[in-house]
Amino acid sequence: MKNYHFIAIGGAVMHNLALALVEKGYHVSGSDDEIYEPSKSRLSKAGILPKEYGWFPEKITEDLDGIILGMHARIDNPELEKAQDLGIPVYSFPEFIFNQSKDKNRVVIAGSHGKTSITSIILHVLKDQKIDFDYLVGAQIEGFDLMVRLSDAPIIIIEGDEYLTSPLDRTPKFFHYKHNIALVSGIAWDHYNVFPDFGEYKDQFRKFMETTPDDGELIYCEADQLVKVAAEALEIKAKKTPYKAHAATIESGKTYLKTEVGMIPIFIFGEHNLQNLQGALDICLALGLTKEQFYESIQSFKGAAKRQELIAGNDNACLYRDFAHAPSKLKATVNAVKSQFPERTLIAVQELHTYSSLNKEFLPNYEGSMDSADISIIYLNPHAAALKKLEVLDEESLRDGFKRPDLILFTDSQKLKEYLLQQDYSKTNLLLMSSGNYDNMDLEELKAKFK
Known part of the structure; x- marks a missing residue:
C-alpha cells in the first residue's frame, strides 16, 4: 500500500x-x-x-x-x-498528477478564462458516451463526486492552471503535465501578484504551447487575438487547430446550435461559452469521438458550478451566480446574460476579492467590463484588502477604473443584501459574480424573490 x-x-x-x-x-x-x-x-x-x-x-x-x-x-x-x-520525495500536486499519468494520453486545457467550462463539457460528453477517462478539474461538476480521478484509464483530461506550482517551484502548474494535446482558450492579464508584468504573463502561454510534442495537437482560440498571434508564430511540427464560437441562434431566451444535423438546443449561452463549446468539440474530435456523439451529449450539459449558474428563476426573471473575477471573465459573463435576455434589466454585482482586483494599479484593466449591465454594483470587504496589505478602494477610484459614473459601492454585505432584497425583479435578471462568497451571504431570501 x-x-x-x-x-x-x-x-x-x-x-x-x-x-x-x-x-x-x-x-x-x-x-x-x-x-x-x-x-x-x-x-x-x-x-x-x-x-x-x-x-x-x-x-x-x-x-x-x-x-x-x-x-x-x-x-x-x-x-x-x-x-x-x-x-x-516531495511532489507538488501537478508533479504528482503527471507521475500518475505518464502512460496516458494527456489533454491539458489552459487559458486565462474558460478552462473549467471547457474541461467540464469534455468530461460530461466523455461520461455520457461511456468512455473511460481520468481527470483533474477546478470546480465541482454535476455527476462527478470528486474533482480528481486517477485510475487505469488511458486518457486524462486536465484543467491546466498558469498559477505558481508550489512554494518550492515558482513556475506555472501547466508546464508539469507534459501534454499530448493542448487547448488555449484566451490570454488576459491575471494573477497580478505573481505576474506584475503582462509580457511575462503572456510568455508563460507561449512557452506552454511551444512544448506541444511533434505528434501532438495544439487547439487554440483564434477569436482571441493574443492567442492567435502567439500560436501562429510558433514553429512547431504539431498539428494546429484554430477555433472560434460555434454557430448558434437565440430564440425566446434559449440558445440553439446550428449544425449539419439541424438545430441543437443547449442550456449554456453567450459568445464566450460558444467558444468554449467549440474548443471542447475539437478536443473530443481529437480523442476520436464524432460530431454526432458530441451533439447528442451536449444537450444535457447544464454547466459547471458557479459558471453562469442559474440558482433561481421564473418566466421573466433569473438569478445567476458566476465565478467571474478577472476583467475578461467579468465582461464575458455580463455580456452573455444581457445578450441572452436583452429585454430584461440586468443588475450585475461584482465582489472584489482577489489580490489583482483589489489592487489600485490593476483597476484600469476593468474599464468597460460592466458596460452591458443596467445597474452595476461593486462589493468589497475592507478586511479582505487589509489581509492582502492593500488600501481600500474608494468609490471615486472604482468609478474611474470601471468607467461607470453610476457605479454603486458597498463595503458591508448586510447592507448589500438589504439593497438587493428591496429591488423589483419583474423582467429583471440579477447576476452575482465572485471568486469568494460575499462573506457567507445567505442567498435563500434572495432566491425567494425569483420564485
Whole structure:
C-alpha cells in the first residue's frame, strides 16, 4: 500500500486529490492550519481529517512514499523541512498528477478564462458516451463526486492552471503535465501578484504551447487575438487547430446550435461559452469521438458550478451566480446574460476579492467590463484588502477604473443584501459574480424573490 502525506490538505484540489488516493486504496494523512467547508466534512467522512490544525513534524516518517505539497504551505514549513531532512520525495500536486499519468494520453486545457467550462463539457460528453477517462478539474461538476480521478484509464483530461506550482517551484502548474494535446482558450492579464508584468504573463502561454510534442495537437482560440498571434508564430511540427464560437441562434431566451444535423438546443449561452463549446468539440474530435456523439451529449450539459449558474428563476426573471473575477471573465459573463435576455434589466454585482482586483494599479484593466449591465454594483470587504496589505478602494477610484459614473459601492454585505432584497425583479435578471462568497451571504431570501 502506498503511503502519502499532504501538507496543506484542505485546499480545493488538494483535498480532492487526497480523497481520490483514498479511493485508489492508498494510505493518506495530512495537515493544515485551516480547513473550511466542504473540505472539512469530506475529509472527515473519509477518515483523514487532521485531529488538530497546525504543522506537526512528527507526522513525517521514513515509511512515507512521498509528500504532496500544497501552494498554501510556506517554504519554511516544519513538516516540509523534516521531509527534506529525511530525503522523502516531495511532489507538488501537478508533479504528482503527471507521475500518475505518464502512460496516458494527456489533454491539458489552459487559458486565462474558460478552462473549467471547457474541461467540464469534455468530461460530461466523455461520461455520457461511456468512455473511460481520468481527470483533474477546478470546480465541482454535476455527476462527478470528486474533482480528481486517477485510475487505469488511458486518457486524462486536465484543467491546466498558469498559477505558481508550489512554494518550492515558482513556475506555472501547466508546464508539469507534459501534454499530448493542448487547448488555449484566451490570454488576459491575471494573477497580478505573481505576474506584475503582462509580457511575462503572456510568455508563460507561449512557452506552454511551444512544448506541444511533434505528434501532438495544439487547439487554440483564434477569436482571441493574443492567442492567435502567439500560436501562429510558433514553429512547431504539431498539428494546429484554430477555433472560434460555434454557430448558434437565440430564440425566446434559449440558445440553439446550428449544425449539419439541424438545430441543437443547449442550456449554456453567450459568445464566450460558444467558444468554449467549440474548443471542447475539437478536443473530443481529437480523442476520436464524432460530431454526432458530441451533439447528442451536449444537450444535457447544464454547466459547471458557479459558471453562469442559474440558482433561481421564473418566466421573466433569473438569478445567476458566476465565478467571474478577472476583467475578461467579468465582461464575458455580463455580456452573455444581457445578450441572452436583452429585454430584461440586468443588475450585475461584482465582489472584489482577489489580490489583482483589489489592487489600485490593476483597476484600469476593468474599464468597460460592466458596460452591458443596467445597474452595476461593486462589493468589497475592507478586511479582505487589509489581509492582502492593500488600501481600500474608494468609490471615486472604482468609478474611474470601471468607467461607470453610476457605479454603486458597498463595503458591508448586510447592507448589500438589504439593497438587493428591496429591488423589483419583474423582467429583471440579477447576476452575482465572485471568486469568494460575499462573506457567507445567505442567498435563500434572495432566491425567494425569483420564485
